[in-house]
Amino acid sequence: MDLKSLQKIVEFVKEQFPNQVNIPLHAPVFIGNERKYVIDAIDSTFVSSVGVYVTRFEEMIAAITGVKYAVAIVNGTNALHMALLLANVQPQDEVISQSLTFIATTNAISYIGAKPVFIDVDKDTLGMSPVALKAFLESNAEKKHDGFTYNKSTGKRITACVPMHTFGLPCRIDEIGVICKQWNITLIEDAAESLGSYYKSNHTGSFGKMGVFSFNGNKTVTCGGGGALVTNDELIAKRAKHLTTQAKVPHKWEFVHDSIGYNYRMPNLNAALACAQLEQLELFLENKRELAGNYKKLCGKLGIQFIAEPENSRANYWLNVLLLKNLEERNIFLEYTNSRGIMTRPVWELMSRLQMFSSCQTDGLENSIWLAERLVNLPSGFRVNG
Ligand SMILES: Cc1ncc(COP(=O)(O)O)c(C=O)c1O
Numbered sequence: 001m002d003l004k005s006l007q008k009i010v011e012f013v014k015e016q017f018p019n020q021v022n023i024p025l026h027a028p029v030f031i032g033n034e035r036k037y038v039i040d041a042i043d044s045t046f047v048s049s050v051g052v053y054v055t056r057f058e059e060m061i062a063a064i065t066g067v068k069y070a071v072a073i074v075n076g077t078n079a080l081h082m083a084l085l086l087a088n089v090q091p092q093d094e095v096i097s098q099s100l101t102f103i104a105t106t107n108a109i110s111y112i113g114a115k116p117v118f119i120d121v122d123k124d125t126l127g128m129s130p131v132a133l134k135a136f137l138e139s140n141a142e143k144k145h146d147g148f149t150y151n152k153s154t155g156k157r158i159t160a161c162v163p164m165h166t167f168g169l170p171c172r173i174d175e176i177g178v179i180c181k182q183w184n185i186t187l188i189e190d191a192a193e194s195l196g197s198y199y200k201s202n203h204t205g206s207f208g209k210m211g212v213f214s215f216n217g218n219k220t221v222t223c224g225g226g227g228a229l230v231t232n233d234e235l236i237a238k239r240a241k242h243l244t245t246q247a248k249v250p251h252k253w254e255f256v257h258d259s260i261g262y263n264y265r266m267p268n269l270n271a272a273l274a275c276a277q278l279e280q281l282e283l284f285l286e287n288k289r290e291l292a293g294n295y296k297k298l299c300g301k302l303g304i305q306f307i308a309e310p311e312n313s314r315a316n317y318w319l320n321v322l323l324l325k326n327l328e329e330r331n332i333f334l335e336y337t338n339s340r341g342i343m344t345r346p347v348w349e350l351m352s353r354l355q356m357f358s359s360c361q362t363d364g365l366e367n368s369i370w371l372a373e374r375l376v377n378l379p380s381g382f383r384v385n386g
Contacts, residue, residue: 001329005302006336012298013342013379016291022341026319026381028222030273032280037272044268049245051268053275058228060278064195065203065211067230069237072266073244076192076214079227080108080162082244082264083210086229086236087186089114089159094151094361096136096161096185098128099352100368104214105164105190106351115156118352118362123371125310126321127171128163134179136363141183149183154361160186165194165204167377168220168318169310173199173207180208188212192227195220196285196316205230215274220284220318223274226266285316287382292317295378307375319377321347327373334376347375 017023041053054072061070073079089095091113097105099118109116120132141149141158149158161180163171173189180187191197191205192214198204205211210233215226229240242248247261266274277284292308292315299306305323309315324330330346337344350372351357352365 001302001304001324001333005304006333008298008302010337010340010342012294013337016294016383017379017381018385020341023343023379024381025343025345025377025379026218028217029382029384030276031384033276034273037276038269041269041272047269048267049265051271053268053271054266057223057266057271057274057278060275061213061228061230064278064281065206065213065230067203067206067211068232069230069234071229071237071240071244072271073227073229073240074264074266075225076212076216076227077104077108078244078262078264079212079214079229080104080188080190080192081111082240082262083188083212083229084108084112084114084160084162085243086239087160087188087209089186090157092156093159094154094156096133096158097190097351098162098164098166098368099350099362099365100126100166100347100371101164101190101351102192102348103351103354104192105162106357109162110356114159116351116357116360117151117158118350118357118360118365118368120363120365120367121166121371122172123367124307125169125171125313126166126307126371126375127169127173128161128176129367130172130175130179132363133161133176137179137183140361143183147184149185151361158183158185160188162188162190164190164192165197167321168194168197168316169307169321170194170197170199170204170313170315173204177207193219193318194316196281197318198314200312206232209233210236215270215277220288220316221274221277221281223266223270223272223277226270226274284382288317288380291380291383292320295320317380320380322376322378323371324374324376330374330376343379345377347372347377
């Protein structure tokens with residue numbers, strides 16, 4: 001990329017986010033009922049894990065994602081942990097996931113004691129490739145008489161598959177679902193980044209047995225810290241609520257717990273913030289979509305590849321992504337923009353390259369390795385003047 005293009009990008013970002021010295025990747029904005037609802041929660045004294053906003057948040061998430069049940073959880077990482085527990089993943093099992101993901105996906109698998117297996121992603125969706133998943137299972141797995149799928153080389157059971165909708169771009173989740181069904185592997189969608197993203201008209205997170213969302217401060221909708229587990233399975237939803245509330249058996253005064261539970265509940269204070277933010281989801285999405293369109297137009301003029309929403313999908317454009325020519329160009333881009341007050345970032349270090357996960361099986365990860373050297377994220381937050 002020549003100096004002129006770099007200058008044009010910096011100028012352009014500054015125009016999109018005027019009057020800011022440092023432009024972050026994704027800052028939250030509170031321009032709706034946030035203060036009103038948080039104060040209301042404080043005044044009610046229900047600031048902890050029971051309260052009207054928790055219930056309202058769960059209803060709103062279920063309605064937005066088109067699933068029957070949503071359970072509010074303290075953050076997305078713990079929601080993933082809960083989903084894996086509810087999928088009955090056991091220590092010693094294997095869970096298929098992506099190497100190109102944020103570490104929370106992989107950490108959650110490790111909390112169980114299970115081992116991740118890393119499958120490659122597609123170059124257009126940046127999410128798990130169904131072709132790669134099918135190829136891996138056909139050459140490395142076998143279905144045994146107990147109905148479960150086992151890894152032929154390790155002898156371990158493969159219980160779950162956790163694809164991720166990278167930067168809010170939906171992956172080919174319906175095809176992944178079909179493969180998981182054939183192999184009796186539970187599909188859990190890491191939809192942490194993709195609230196407001198649809199694949200073939202259905203919301204991400206609604207294809208799997210369970211889906212998980214994050215409401216961390218950097219997400220499209222935030223409540224400071226928060227997560228949600230969505231499912232159409234009533235028993236799973238009930239169990240999720242039970243396990244996230246210390247597995248306490250309901251009783252007027254007795255403290256009886258029927259299994260090892262977790263304190264994974266979302267506080268009402270956070271849920272109040274989330275409800276106000278969710279009321280503005282459409283506004284946020286529209287504003288972000290317009291920004292993505294502007295980036296796309298600019299990239300077209302400069303001959304730079306902008307990653308647009310894949311076919312058959314509608315992305316939330318949580319973080320806009322460029323695909324640069326090579327590692328050298330990526331590094332020059334990161335240096336130039338960050339030293340001029342524009343926060344840009346490379347994609348995460350591949351999970352398979354982190355010391356904790358370096359012994360995990362992979363399928364070679366050709367696309368993931370190629371992409372990791374070339375992807376950069378641009379400032380993508382809500383433009384107050386947009
Ligand atoms: C892909 C992915 N999975 C999981 C998480 C975990 O969410 P949280 O930060 O709410 O724990 C995040 C975001 O933070 C994420 O980007």
